[in-house]
Amino acid sequence: MASMDEPLFPTAPDADALENGAVLAPRFDGAGLIAAVLQHAATGEVMMLGWMNAEALRRTLDEGEVWFFSRSRNALWRKGDTSGQIQRVVEILVDCDQDVVLVKVDPQGDGGVCHTGHRACFYRVLKDGRLVERP
């Protein structure tokens, strides 16, 4: 039986396993978190970056919907629970050293992710040193 203390993910034994292996062995940072980039599966738009702890990543994999760990609230949360902006997982990729996950998503609700009401969090672009809102 799995113990409560058993880690949810294995640790890669070496760099080769980390970079070339078939085993998902995410490297969480000192705070137990991994960066998760959400990209719209259909349009390719980068929507947001959030943070997952092991439990959030495990639930994301198991349930097919994005969970995060809120650093400000120190709590696990399913994206969209209050906003309706549930993020359905289409595909999950990891980077070379497995300290970032890229989640291709199909946003539910109004099709956005950002708490400001913009579709994506990256709604401002630098032009001549100023931030300009883009459509």
Add this chain to the structure above:
Amino acid sequence: MASMDEPLFPTAPDADALENGAVLAPRFDGAGLIAAVLQHAATGEVMMLGWMNAEALRRTLDEGEVWFFSRSRNALWRKGDTSGQIQRVVEILVDCDQDVVLVKVDPQGDGGVCHTGHRACFYRVLKDGRLVERP
């Protein structure tokens, strides 16, 4: 005259300025770093995630080529200095709370970013719980 101690970027006075303002006021973390997502400007492929300190971000803006701060080497470096994979900046966006930058790039050299030789760092996708290399 600018002092050596003068910050390279301003701090937003409040959440409204942070989220709706035209002033770039990046929020660096406790280690003085901000996450930078590199996306291929032409294809939309998410290439990698790196970390910038204020100096790396400043140089990236001024020079139009991506600089990072290496956490393992504790040093500023221009991406591509040894690999030739210079990342020309096409466009820079910030997220709602300005703690992530999204850099759309035109990769030079062999057109890739990853030290493993893959074009992008996200070369493995999860399929039935295993990591599978994608073309």
